[in-house]
Amino acid sequence: MTNSLVEHAEVIWFIVMLVLVVGYFSWSVIEIERGSSTSYRYGLPCFSGLPKDAQDAVLAFERDPPANHTSEVIDGILVVNMTVTQPDGFHPSIIVAHTNQPVTIMITSNQVVTGFYLRLPYGVVNINSVPNITTYVYFVTPQTPGNYIWHEPEYAGWNFSYWNGTLEVVAA
Amino acid sequence: MMKTPLLILDKISKGLSSIFSKIGKGANPKDTLGVVWLYTLGSVAWLMALGIAAMNMRTYLVNDANSPSVGPVYYTALTLHGWGAMLGFVPNAALAVIAYSLYKSGMSIRHVKLMAALFWISNLALVFAMLGGPDMGWYMYPPLAIEDNAVFRAFLIYTGKMIGVAYTAMAVEAILQTVASIVLVVDAYQTKPKGERINIFAAYGVAFAIIIAMTLPALAGAELWYALYFFFPRVFPVDSLLWVILFWFYGHPVVYYVPFPLFGALYYFVPKYANRELFSEKWARWNIYLLAIGSMLIWVHHLQTWPLPVPIRLWVNLSTLVLASGSGLTVLNLGLTILFSKGYNFRDPIGMTFLIALIGFILGGIQAIFLPENPINPIVHDTYYIVGHFHLIIWTLIVMGFTGVFLDMLKSTLPGFNYSERGSKLMIIGALLWTVPFLLVGYLMSTAGYLGLIRRVIAYAPMFQPYMEGMSLLAEIGIPGLVIVLTTAISEYVAYSASRPTGVTVASAGLPSVSAQEAKDVIDSNANK
């Protein structure tokens, strides 16, 4: 018994690996489909990752930009138009939102590759933003009021450690 | 009374002069082993340089709020560290290990002069680029790496067309290293003993020399693109996304340049120290195809948070897992070899370093298996978890595995030489003194990254300061371990060569008169002792 197991160790290994890979990969696909656990689906760049109502909100924002050009609540979704520039980082660097509110951020970073890293109680939003490509971030604010700091995660020059901003979540 | 110290002094000076004459010969090698030594010494020099840069970074990093004015110094050190690692240490070490694998399989390098010239020109070209004070990290993403203005600057010292010249030099470096790997493949082909299969070490060595030759040109292309941009900005604008994709076509495989030839070394040496056959040579050879082809299909896993279509990201998720299973197969094959042996000889320093390399790769691999998962990757991408990931594997598989090869090289260079019992003990202690603290550093990095410590920052939340202090402290404890291993090995070598009546030149001068196959037999019988 042991001997034949040893004889066929690689075959057994191969099957175990196959099962693991298939299982792990399918889980990955399902998670992306469901958009749960992390920001992957909804934080997806390329627009396509946004849920339908957020896409509509972004289109409405672009068709008819608000007077301040930076933010507007459309159908309950807070749409923020954000740019990242050298040497001072995020504009705007403060976002005020209600608890449990969907937020969509359109990030433009044409001078340098940057990103957006925000830790919320239920997960991490982490995407990269590339010159000449608009990146979209989507998340729902936490249930409890509080301040959450987002960071610039991609190296963008000697002072990028100081590029950050604050998400202020206030009671609805 | 007085005679003994004098005698010792005499021996030491003889030994040292032999080392110096070796180094002198090393600069201008005469044979296969000479080339191996040249590339080895080059990679060790880069290792020292990148280590110094790392410890310089660590002194800043214990402070949670460095002023932005520290930035230029810190990022120059970071770039020197990253370039010293990936453009200096890695290609030289990989070529050294591959060249040594040819030697161990009875093949030899015919183009010795050419290999030496390639070594000197390519490394000096990199040094030239570094003199400009690079400031953009090892991946040189555009547009930061081509920024040339007062606010941010790719090179602190070079400006304007000089930056283009620096990138040209780097492209030359990559091209010459590509040529060097092609030379090794050609020489292997021409000197292959007729009617014999090359051994498993050389099989891995040659296969990955081919992979280097196929992927390093992508780096050369990317660097040339930058150079052309500086000379003809209108004609060659740089597209960020395209450049980055091109870069990672080289940037992923480069991390395997050393590990995979070292897998060959493990397949070759572990059975010797386990005193039995490799569990399955057939699977070890088939695995070459999986690892070689696979390593070129997964590079976009570095860009899972980038604006790329979903199918591409799903593909790299799957393909990375398939490749990881191939690495797992290596681990299983070697693990079973050890498991079903009558006892693995870890009292031999070479046996020990290879065992550490294997265990370290298992530990590092388990930490890495989460990275290609699309839903998990954003949690850790661009954090210290990634820094922990690759250093865990580098510090164990690459550094300890390469040390094992180094120890064996010393034995091959001086036939008959072996490490004394005392020296072996010391080297084993040194190897553990290096490995244990650095494993802890790797896990500290991973934990801090998981909790949100972003990589490459010089200012961070105060909660991470204890982690940073722990990393710096443990690194300071670990580094002497490696120094103990290398200095013990070298001093034993010196003592042995000084005590030999026939003098010290036997090794490199004498070898050509011995056929490579004979030399290999001597070495093999040593390893089996």
Ligand code: HEM
């Ligand atoms: C068990 C197999 C491995 C898997 C599954 C794996 C997976 C990954 C993934 C997915 C990333 C990208 C992470 C990110 O930035 O978000 C990564 C980064 C990296 N890996 Fe591995 N890896 C493995 C083995 C290795 C080996 C053997 C090395 C050799 C030293 C290595 C070196 C690196 C390096 C240097 C980076 C980061 C490059 C950078 O961002 O600066 N990996 N790995």
Ligand code: HEM
């Ligand atoms: C003496 C041991 C070493 C220490 C203490 C060390 C430390 C570090 C630290 C702290 C960082 C990250 C800095 C940051 O994110 O701000 C780093 C980055 C890096 N290290 Fe090491 N390292 C060591 C050895 C090595 C070796 C042997 C290699 C490769 C052969 C290597 C390759 C790299 C690379 C590729 C990076 C990324 C550079 C970048 O982000 O541009 N390191 N190292």
Ligand SMILES: [Cu+2]
């Ligand atoms: Cu990779």
